[in-house]
Amino acid sequence: MKEGSMNTHLWRSGPNGPGGEPADVTVGCHRRLRGPYTGAGSLVRALVPAAYERWPELVRAHAIEILTMAPELKDRIGAAPETLTSLAAPEERTRIYAAVRTRRLAHGLVEFLHSYTNLRGSGPLGLRFTDIDEADPTDQEFLAILLRRIQGMPISVTVGSRGGDLPDELVSALARYATRLTPAQTATTTATGAPQDPGRLLSAYIASDGTSDDPDELAAYEAADPALRATLHDERAALLLRDGDWSLRLGAVPYHLERGSDPAGAANEALHEAVYYTAGLGLWHAVLDYSDRARAVVDPEQAERYWDFSGKMGSSLAMLGRTQEAEKLYLEVRARYALPMAQMFTGYFMAMLYTRLHPAELRDHQLAKSYLSNTITLASLLPDAEERTFHSVFQRNGMALVEMHLGNMSEALHLVDTGITRLDAELPADRHRLHRSVLVHNRGRVLAALGRLPAALADLTTVIGLDPNYPDYYFERAGLLHKAGQNSAALADYDTAISLSPPFWEVHFNRADLRAKTGDAEGAIADLRRVVELEPAELDARVNLISLLIETGQAKAVEPLLREGLRLTPDDARLLQVRGQLAWDAGSADSARHDFELALESDPDCVAALAGRAALAFDSGDIDTALRDLTRAVELEPGDPDLRYNRAYVHQAAEQWQAAVDDYTLALGLPGADQAELLRQRAKCHRALGDREAERTDLEAATRTAAGSAVSAGAA
Template identity: 35%
Template sequence: MGAPARRSPEGATLRQITLDAHRSLNGPYTLAGALVGTLFAEAAPELVAAHDIELRAAAPALRERVPARRTTLADRLPQAERILVPAPLRTLRLANGLAEFVRDAVTGPLRLRVLNAGQADPTDTELLDVLERRVPALTIVREQHGPPHPAPVHTLGAELDRFRNEGFHHAMAEAGAALLPSLTRDGEQWWTLLHRTTTALAALDREDEARELLDHARQVGTVPKHLATAAYATAMLLVRHHDPGRRDPEEAAAWIDRAVELTSRLPDRRERAFHLSFDLNGKALVEVRRGRPEEAVRLVREAIELAERDLEPDRHPVHKLVLRANRAQLTAMRGDLEGALPDLAAAIAADPGYPDYYLDRGNLLHRLGRPEEAVADYETAMRVGPPFPEPYYNRSEVRYAQGDLPGALADLDYAIELDPGFSDAYVNRAGLLVALDEFDRARADAERDPGNPFLLSVLGQIETAQGDLVEARKAYDSALERAPRLAAAWAGRGALAFEEGDLQASVSDLTQAIELEDGAEVRFNRAYALRALGLTSRARADLLRAAELAPEDEEVRQALAGLD
């Protein structure tokens, strides 16, 4: 409900909107749907088109007025074949896209009064945080209470499909807790809802609750197919637990073997092929966690062969492409980057609207020294889905390597704007700001997490550049105490020792850095220290290696010429 516009003290027109966020009204994105519905009529068609995914996810009432411009293969499949469950961070992607829609749709200052903020679905709570951070023209007043509403009433069907398909995990878990006791235990609806509920709980880092439900299901269940899925889910809880200390690959192996045993005996060939290939794929992850990558590759290959032989050609396409994408990951893990590309290309060809596979292929292409192709994939990932930080972060690395420091900085700034908790982006941005002599901004990034060894290493660079060698050494020492194998910290401390005049210590630290991670810059620096010690032949060897690693580096060429 909108209030009449009035003049703000500054003379600009201040618009006021009051909305009720209580999740019992429309579930996830109750507030978002009402807000974009209020702004929709004023939004330019191209703005609507640019945010079709976000608007359709948040405001089902607008779906008929927002054509689906960007789609994935799953959007065209029956519910039973939509096997991919969105990751927990999907709602942050949606929130950022919605925030950009609001930012561009609002033409002047806007005051948003939110009633029942304390009863909002977590999707709306997250969105409010993003709006406050990213929409300067918007002032939000959160009122924890408002008109009373009855508790949410959930029903089987389209509502639960929406929760599951969009990654609304809190709502899915809440609905499962409300509905499961009302269903006949061991029936199809009960099992479907139980699996969805445990998946949502796992996504929310509530693995203990998920395990309790799965253990209960095993006590009352009799259907082999569902018992196998419960065993599979238990294995995944054990290898993916959000607390690494509670992961147990060995117990997971026992559960996944149980799943494979059950699905291997399913009488229907096609049903068996689907469930067994799914379980073999899960077993491959367990074997990776057990340190057996070759066995994992064999299992995924077997799963692919089974799916291609026994499943109908036009059925379960998402499942088939997931198997190919997983084989690509395992192939790359074994060091065969080129060999991984065909499977990723096949996955992309099958589902060109799914952004994550472009990101994976871009990373491989970057590692293979094909930066233009990598950037093309990163930029496609940016276009086909809601905004997320990883493609910008990855493109920044390519831009940095190509000498485009302003472009790299812009990408990192935007990645952090999208996700202020993206710690790796702060590390890279702090280092980049040092290269740009923006030491105050670099220090702000480096000091945001005093225990992060990567940021401590950057802090050492800052202190060195600003002439405080004592504090620089403290920073590098602290970094190495926390991460003894951090090559950047060894390299930085080695360069610092050279500044201090301790040539032997410099060579020692730089050698340790090279053993951990070879690079042109660290070879160049060790060559200088070796030459100062009179070890000219060793210095020349380092410079020759630096020239191999960075053939376009003029400083390396000049240093080599100086030794002749």
């Protein structure tokens, strides 16, 4: 049993076998079965039908993640809340999801399992997942998050892998939370030595949908007549299409058709369906896999289909952060095909790479603009009037983004405004509803950047009316409402965003900031705890949480947060500084100094560590070091009155009276300064300098300031 775990989780590596711990649910995760979420979807199919009978409200609360992972359950539980994105026809779907959406879905399923096990109340739920090294990254991500987040839940997990590579996040979770059993510790079958029928072995391999790791079955498959193999693959695909779940179209069906008698036809169509379905859900690893396989079965002379697959492959690479590979693919398409649509689509995506998706050092907004100038021209030449209107507006919307990045806000606003007007004038009202809403949203963003908050809020309110189940709009409007000082309305929007989406940390981080600024420290702490629970590596949230706990007198709660943060990022200067501060508070100056030094080695400009080391130096009589550190801290944060006060106090202790007066005077002009204390200390310096009149003036002002503060506090 690992540290922090109430459960024993196991990781079995090696060949699959009949042995293993008993489990309530055992699922195979091999992507050849059902593509993305093969394992998670099978788990959902096993649990949800009965759960829906007993606790329908629980299932409905998690419908988005459930139906993404097991779409065939829609007939049982109904549709998830619809958005303009989910309702748009494929050719009108202009919004694409970020790759991080899968983390939201994984967190949502973990929380469904948490609630399910609490309601179930019949002992631990045993889950077994096999073939995790052959799983789609969505399942691997889900398992990593599951292992981390089920500590304290009545759930035990066994995972099985065949020995292949696993992503770092899953390896880390398995190493921390699971006991690994090697092949020698894993039960395996005992060979009988009896000859086996090749036909039966071949059929068994086909029936496994290519997932069997039985060497005899694989040998029989490889030795079989290719024509017979193709026939068996065709028959298996037909059976699955007739009798199987829809999600088999994302795994076993295309697998068999690729190896059947008509890969260029039937497999082509199956992969096309899989590409568009998974792209619409933001399952980019799967899109990349299907697109690559589709290009292998499609003749490049079948130009429209080939460049379409290439474009989807490029999009998936870009969304996964592999932007230079995406650019290479787009350039390949542009060199191969002179077709207007191929040039227009790849030109648009090249522009997006250079204005938004490439790493900052590779971005070139002028180059992006040149690509879009070309695509706008191509769009204007399309023969179909409706297509010409839509694509012209779409490309100009891309140009508006580039103009925003170049700082040309007025031009960006003009481009979006004219696009909205043109769509309204030239297209039927029921066409491209999604893109119309996107344009209004983009106009709101430009207006916000221009500082026109009321107009920006009006546009966000409009798009919420058009697309009321899309959580990101509430999240964005909440930020604008907060800027406008409408804090109650902002909190309501954050609450709505949370209710409409699987968990995402950003909404809690922003709500914590709002709560902290409005005096709700405990609410802010709760939100920041939620961020750290969802994504422990979000250091800004961890640091803010630790600071709030210290400020509210809850220092004892800091230690586990600090320890985990330093385990994840052992050289983070902010966390090292906090550890030093806690050591100092506990009376251990040597430990505090050591941590401040470590923090400054990691980040020489860590102001809090500079201030802490300066205080230690002052306490030990090392005035020069204290002044050097405080001077650097003041240079970095000249608007901090406390740093000015501290340096002035050190100058004062060193009898550098005029330097102290100068710092106290500067501090008095800064927001948040303790006016009365600064005036009292400056008065002492004036007395040392022999300026009795200045001393008396400061002391009288200090008295008036202190009295005013006392009256204000009493009234409050």
